[in-house]
Amino acid sequence: MARLTSAALLLISAAIAVTAQQDTCASQVLVSSDGDLSSIASCSTFSGTATITGASLNTVAWPALKSLTGSIKVVSNPHLTTLSLENLQSSTGSISFFNNTQLSAVNMPRLKSINSLDIITAPSLRQLSLPSIESVNTLKVEDTGLDNSGNLPWSSLPKVSDLGVSNNKLLTAIDMPSLKAISGHLVIAANGLMEGQGKGASLHLPNLTSVSNCTLRHLTDLQVPSLTAVSSSLSFDETNLQTINVPLLKSVGQTLSIVSNNVLRNISFAELTSIGGALLIANNTELTDVSGFNKLKDISGVLNMRGAFNNVSLPAVTAVQGGMSVLSSSKDFDCSTLGKVKASARGKTVCQAQVKAAKPTNADGSDIDGASVGSSATAVMNTMDKLWVAAAVLSSMIYVL
Numbered sequence: 001m002a003r004l005t006s007a008a009l010l011l012i013s014a015a016i017a018v019t020a021q022q023d024t025c026a027s028q029v030l031v032s033s034d035g036d037l038s039s040i041a042s043c044s045t046f047s048g049t050a051t052i053t054g055a056s057l058n059t060v061a062w063p064a065l066k067s068l069t070g071s072i073k074v075v076s077n078p079h080l081t082t083l084s085l086e087n088l089q090s091s092t093g094s095i096s097f098f099n100n101t102q103l104s105a106v107n108m109p110r111l112k113s114i115n116s117l118d119i120i121t122a123p124s125l126r127q128l129s130l131p132s133i134e135s136v137n138t139l140k141v142e143d144t145g146l147d148n149s150g151n152l153p154w155s156s157l158p159k160v161s162d163l164g165v166s167n168n169k170l171l172t173a174i175d176m177p178s179l180k181a182i183s184g185h186l187v188i189a190a191n192g193l194m195e196g197q198g199k200g201a202s203l204h205l206p207n208l209t210s211v212s213n214c215t216l217r218h219l220t221d222l223q224v225p226s227l228t229a230v231s232s233s234l235s236f237d238e239t240n241l242q243t244i245n246v247p248l249l250k251s252v253g254q255t256l257s258i259v260s261n262n263v264l265r266n267i268s269f270a271e272l273t274s275i276g277g278a279l280l281i282a283n284n285t286e287l288t289d290v291s292g293f294n295k296l297k298d299i300s301g302v303l304n305m306r307g308a309f310n311n312v313s314l315p316a317v318t319a320v321q322g323g324m325s326v327l328s329s330s331k332d333f334d335c336s337t338l339g340k341v342k343a344s345a346r347g348k349t350v351c352q353a354q355v356k357a358a359k360p361t362n363a364d365g366s367d368i369d370g371a372s373v374g375s376s377a378t379a380v381m382n383t384m385d386k387l388w389v390a391a392a393v394l395s396s397m398i399y400v401l
């Protein structure tokens with residue numbers, strides 16, 4: 001829509017001018033001026049697509065609109081500051097915002113339910129007012145100016161299918177007290193970073209019991225005391241967490257990955273019994289002791305660990321289907337403590353202490369103490385580099401859904 005030529009735009013305007021109101025309430029409408037809005041202004045139900053875009057719009061209001069079954073796209077409006085849908089109550093459709101740099105307030109005071117709401121690249125957005133919201137299927141809030149004040153739309157939702165909150169640099173606390181289940185993907189990443197100055201955001205999900213796929217980055221605090229099931233993958237990357245504690249989690253359907261958490265010292269998954277994919281623990285600079293998996297029995301993928309471990313304890317593991325590769329840079333690490341794990345592994349097994357290259361790396365990828373890999377370890381390391389690449393791919397993170 002945004003690429004429509006001006007000729008096409010004229011055609012649409014002409015079509016709107018001659019059709020009855022019934023049709024305009026189902027049509028494709030390009031709104032680039034206050035005048036364009038008048039063609040749909042009286043619609044109380046809208047099932048078409050309205051694309052609101054252009055340099056001449058400052059505020060947009062559509063007070064007649066009560067029900068939306070189509071979609072509203074608000075794209076690239078450099079001067080738009082406020083959008084209000086005062087009387088919109090329910091929507092089985094979608095509303096999306098993209099690239100509205102001056103947008104500071106979005107008001108939908110009566111909106112109870114909507115299928116999809118995306119707000120992406122609205123760095124001036126301070127007010128996202130959805131006080132009546134009860135149900136959203138997909139919600140994405142990315143690169144906005146929202147901070148912790150005010151009622152954020154996720155604070156009252158009991159369930160969602162996909163939820164992404166990323167790149168909101170002023171947002172340092174994310175609390176979702178009502179949320180019980182996420183049937184799809186949860187992505188929380190790069191919030192509270194304040195142009196590299198901040199440490200991230202806290203995430204409190206006191207009542208969340210299940211999620212399908214969960215990607216967590218740049219967290220300062222995590223509370224998931226009720227989480228029992230992750231049906232797909234769970235990853236913790238580049239967080240500022242000292243402890244990762246998921247006390248009731250019983251199973252992870254695919255990969256559990258814990259990578260590049262620079263202050264992490266303690267991992268605790270007290271009830272976890274099975275991992276349907278890989279267990280990947282790597283590049284966590286301060287992590288020397290991995291002993292928080294006391295009930296873990298089955299790992300269907302590979303057990304892949306690299307770090308400065310002194311102690312790794314997996315006392316209940318009875319099956320590792322994908323093989324094992326555990327490398328520690330510590331001379332105190334004793335591979336014999338993993339003897340049972342090794343025996344249970346159906347794939348290849350590698351366990352080695354004093355591997356310099358296993359030491360968590362600096363930002364430039366170099367070894368922390370600047371040493372290179374000894375030649376005696378080279379053969380192992382070549383294989384390991386390949387494994388590492390696979391591991392890095394598995395753990396590669398996304399900022400957006």
Ligand SMILES: *[C@@H]1O[C@H](CO)[C@@H](O)[C@H](O)[C@H]1NC(C)=O
Nearest residue numbers: 075076077078079099100101
């Ligand atoms: C964002 O909007 C501006 C106009 O405000 C436009 O020039 C620019 O191309 C848009 N960027 C994207 C990625 O659409």
Ligand SMILES: *[C@@H]1O[C@H](CO)[C@@H](O)[C@H](O)[C@H]1NC(C)=O
Nearest residue numbers: 158177178179180206207225
């Ligand atoms: C969430 O859990 C807390 C305690 O963990 C409880 O007090 C509260 O009522 C729950 N909230 C909802 C909306 O279920």
Ligand SMILES: *[C@@H]1O[C@H](CO)[C@@H](O)[C@H](O)[C@H]1NC(C)=O
Nearest residue numbers: 213214215232233396397398
């Ligand atoms: C889960 O998320 C990971 C990483 O974002 C992705 O690679 C994977 O395909 C997702 N799995 C599902 C079932 O969506």
Ligand SMILES: *[C@@H]1O[C@H](CO)[C@@H](O)[C@H](O)[C@H]1NC(C)=O
Nearest residue numbers: 243244245266267268289292
């Ligand atoms: C690690 O965290 C768990 C859960 O918070 C706690 O029970 C345990 O004592 C901690 N272990 C260490 C060594 O601090």
Ligand SMILES: *[C@@H]1O[C@H](CO)[C@@H](O)[C@H](O)[C@H]1NC(C)=O
Nearest residue numbers: 289291310311312313332333
């Ligand atoms: C490993 O753990 C055991 C028991 O938890 C402890 O006695 C021992 O000191 C630890 N070893 C190292 C090198 O930290």
Ligand SMILES: *[C@@H]1O[C@H](CO)[C@@H](O)[C@H](O)[C@H]1NC(C)=O
Nearest residue numbers: 260262283361362363364365
């Ligand atoms: C290890 O962590 C550092 C710092 O977080 C990061 O810059 C580096 O790229 C990571 N290395 C790998 C191999 O992931």
